[in-house]
Amino acid sequence: METVLSTHQLSKQYGRLKAVDKLDLSVPKGSVFGILGPNGSGKTTTLGMLLDVIQPTGGSYDWFGKPGSKEQRKKIGAILETPIFYPYLSAVKNLEVVALIKEVSKDRIPQVIEQVGLSERQHDKYRTYSLGMKQRLSIASALLCDPEVMILDEPTNGLDPQGIADIRQLIINIANEGKTIVLASHLLDEVQKVCTDFAVLKNGTLIYTGKVEDVEKGESKVIVKAEENLENTLANCPLVQGHIPSTNGRFEVTMVTGKTSADLNKYLFDKQVIVSHLETQTKSLEKQFLELLNENK
Amino acid sequence: MNRLLKIEFSKLLSYRTFWILIGIYFVVMGITTMSGMEFLKWLAEKGAQFGEVNIMKVPLYHFPDIWQNLTYVAQYFRLLLGIFVIISITNEFSYKTIRQNVIDGLSRADFIASKVLIILGISIVSTVFVFLIGILMGSIYSPESEMRFMFKHIDFIPAFFLATFNYLLLVMVIALIVKRAGLSIVIVLVYPAIEFMIEVILPGPLEFLTNYLPYHALSNLIDVPFGRYIxxxxxxxVAFSDIALNLLYIPILIWAGYQTIAKKNLS
Incomplete structure (x- = not known):
C-alpha cells in the first residue's frame, strides 16, 4: 500500500527530556490515522516536527516518499494545537494570507468558509470570534488548498456537541473523498468513530499501532437476561467460554471465538430459554487504550 | 519575491497601527523638514546670533546645500519606521503567526525575505518622499543662479536610503532576537548609547574601530551639515568608504536576522 508519511527513528530531546523517542510511523494513503496518547505523550511535538516548526534532534521523516520541504507543506492542510490567525484581520483576509502562502487561488475561500459554517461572520475580525468559531476557521484554512493530507490536532477542542458532530461528519466526508487524515486526539471515542488506523504514544515512544477494526474483532462479549433457567443453560452451552453475573439479573457472557449473540440467542431459544435482553458489547478503544497504557508501565 | 511582498501587504493593509505609524512618520517628517525657514525666523526673533551672519540669509534650502541639510534632519524620524518594523516582527511571535506561516508552507528564509522586502519598500518610499521635498523646497527657495546645482550632491539621497535601510535592518535583527515589542523599542533606543560606550571603553588608539559598528557606520554616511554656516x-x-561599509552590512544584517530563527523551534 502506498505510504503518505513515514518517520524513521524520529526523536526530539529537550535537555534531558525525551519528548519523542525513536518514532517509526507509517501512514497509509487514504487512511484516517489517529494518534492517541495521554497529555504530554509527544503527539503535538511529533506533528510539529513533521511540519518543520520543531527541529528534530534525531531521525528523519518523508512525505510522499521525499524528505519534508516547504513545497510539500503547501499541499498539506494542517492545524496544530490552538487556532492561530491575525486577530485584526477578518476570516476572509486571514484566509487570503494563507492562500498566498500556499500559492492557491482565492476562489475557494467562500466555499471553505461555507463548509465550516462561518459565512455570516466572515467579514468580522478574528479576535471577535468564539473559540468554536476560531476552531472552525482553522479547519477552513486547512481545507483551503484542497489538501491530499490533512493534519488535525485536537480538532474538536472547545466545540459544543453540535460543533463536534459537524466536524466529525466533515472529517468523514473528507476521508470519503480518498484523502488521508492524521488526527491527534485524546478523545478515544472520537478516534474510534472516524479513524481507520491508530497509533498510541506514551512518554514519546510508540507502544502500539494497528487498525481500529482489529480492536473490535476477537472474542465478543454478550450481555444477556432471561426470566428462568439462564444460568444452568449457559453453564452447559458449548458456545460460551465463560459467564459472570452482572447487574439486574443479567449475565456477561464471553463467547467462543467466531460465535455471536445471534448464535447464543438461537441456542437459548432451542433450549426454551426466552431472552428478555440481549446486547453485544464491542470492545472499546478506550478499554484497549487503557490496557495498553497499563501494560507499558 | 512578488508573492512574499503580497503576503506582507495582506498582513498590513488592514492593520490600523501600520497606517497610523506610517502616517505620523510622513506628516511629521514632512512638516519638520519643510519648516526650516520658520525655524530660522523663530531663532531670529529670540535674538540668536550666528556671528556676523544674518540668520534669515542662511541658505538652508538652496541647491546644493539642501540635500545634506534635508537628509540629515529627515533621518531623525526613522525611529517611527523602526517602531513599525518592531511591531510587524514581534506581532508574528506574540500571535504565533510565524509558526502558522511555516506550517502553511513558508520557509524560515521566506519569512525573513518578506520582512526585508517590506523594509526595502518602506526605505524606498521614504527616500522618494525626501527627494520630492528636496526638489520642491529647493525650487522655491534657491535663487535662479543656483538652480544649475540642483543635482550636485544628490549623492546624499542614496546615502539617506542606505542609512534608512540599514537602520531598519538593524532594528529587525533586534526585534527578531528580543521578540517582544516593548523591550525591542527600549533596546533600539539605547543601542546607539551602547556603541558609544564601547567607544569610551576602548583605549584611544583603538577607538576608530567603533566606526565599523553598524550604528556608527550608518550614522557616518551623512555628517552634521550646519557647522558650515558658522x-x-x-x-x-558622502565618503565612498562609508557606502562600501554599509553595503557590506546589508548581507551581514540579513544573515544575522536569519540565524535568529534558522534552527529554532517555533512554539
Whole structure:
C-alpha cells in the first residue's frame, strides 16, 4: 500500500527530556490515522516536527516518499494545537494570507468558509470570534488548498456537541473523498468513530499501532437476561467460554471465538430459554487504550 | 519575491497601527523638514546670533546645500519606521503567526525575505518622499543662479536610503532576537548609547574601530551639515568608504536576522 508519511527513528530531546523517542510511523494513503496518547505523550511535538516548526534532534521523516520541504507543506492542510490567525484581520483576509502562502487561488475561500459554517461572520475580525468559531476557521484554512493530507490536532477542542458532530461528519466526508487524515486526539471515542488506523504514544515512544477494526474483532462479549433457567443453560452451552453475573439479573457472557449473540440467542431459544435482553458489547478503544497504557508501565 | 511582498501587504493593509505609524512618520517628517525657514525666523526673533551672519540669509534650502541639510534632519524620524518594523516582527511571535506561516508552507528564509522586502519598500518610499521635498523646497527657495546645482550632491539621497535601510535592518535583527515589542523599542533606543560606550571603553588608539559598528557606520554616511554656516569645516559629501561599509552590512544584517530563527523551534 502506498505510504503518505513515514518517520524513521524520529526523536526530539529537550535537555534531558525525551519528548519523542525513536518514532517509526507509517501512514497509509487514504487512511484516517489517529494518534492517541495521554497529555504530554509527544503527539503535538511529533506533528510539529513533521511540519518543520520543531527541529528534530534525531531521525528523519518523508512525505510522499521525499524528505519534508516547504513545497510539500503547501499541499498539506494542517492545524496544530490552538487556532492561530491575525486577530485584526477578518476570516476572509486571514484566509487570503494563507492562500498566498500556499500559492492557491482565492476562489475557494467562500466555499471553505461555507463548509465550516462561518459565512455570516466572515467579514468580522478574528479576535471577535468564539473559540468554536476560531476552531472552525482553522479547519477552513486547512481545507483551503484542497489538501491530499490533512493534519488535525485536537480538532474538536472547545466545540459544543453540535460543533463536534459537524466536524466529525466533515472529517468523514473528507476521508470519503480518498484523502488521508492524521488526527491527534485524546478523545478515544472520537478516534474510534472516524479513524481507520491508530497509533498510541506514551512518554514519546510508540507502544502500539494497528487498525481500529482489529480492536473490535476477537472474542465478543454478550450481555444477556432471561426470566428462568439462564444460568444452568449457559453453564452447559458449548458456545460460551465463560459467564459472570452482572447487574439486574443479567449475565456477561464471553463467547467462543467466531460465535455471536445471534448464535447464543438461537441456542437459548432451542433450549426454551426466552431472552428478555440481549446486547453485544464491542470492545472499546478506550478499554484497549487503557490496557495498553497499563501494560507499558 | 512578488508573492512574499503580497503576503506582507495582506498582513498590513488592514492593520490600523501600520497606517497610523506610517502616517505620523510622513506628516511629521514632512512638516519638520519643510519648516526650516520658520525655524530660522523663530531663532531670529529670540535674538540668536550666528556671528556676523544674518540668520534669515542662511541658505538652508538652496541647491546644493539642501540635500545634506534635508537628509540629515529627515533621518531623525526613522525611529517611527523602526517602531513599525518592531511591531510587524514581534506581532508574528506574540500571535504565533510565524509558526502558522511555516506550517502553511513558508520557509524560515521566506519569512525573513518578506520582512526585508517590506523594509526595502518602506526605505524606498521614504527616500522618494525626501527627494520630492528636496526638489520642491529647493525650487522655491534657491535663487535662479543656483538652480544649475540642483543635482550636485544628490549623492546624499542614496546615502539617506542606505542609512534608512540599514537602520531598519538593524532594528529587525533586534526585534527578531528580543521578540517582544516593548523591550525591542527600549533596546533600539539605547543601542546607539551602547556603541558609544564601547567607544569610551576602548583605549584611544583603538577607538576608530567603533566606526565599523553598524550604528556608527550608518550614522557616518551623512555628517552634521550646519557647522558650515558658522564657518566650520564640514564634510559636504558622502565618503565612498562609508557606502562600501554599509553595503557590506546589508548581507551581514540579513544573515544575522536569519540565524535568529534558522534552527529554532517555533512554539
Amino acid at each position: 564657518f566650520l569645516e564640514i564634510r559636504d559629501s
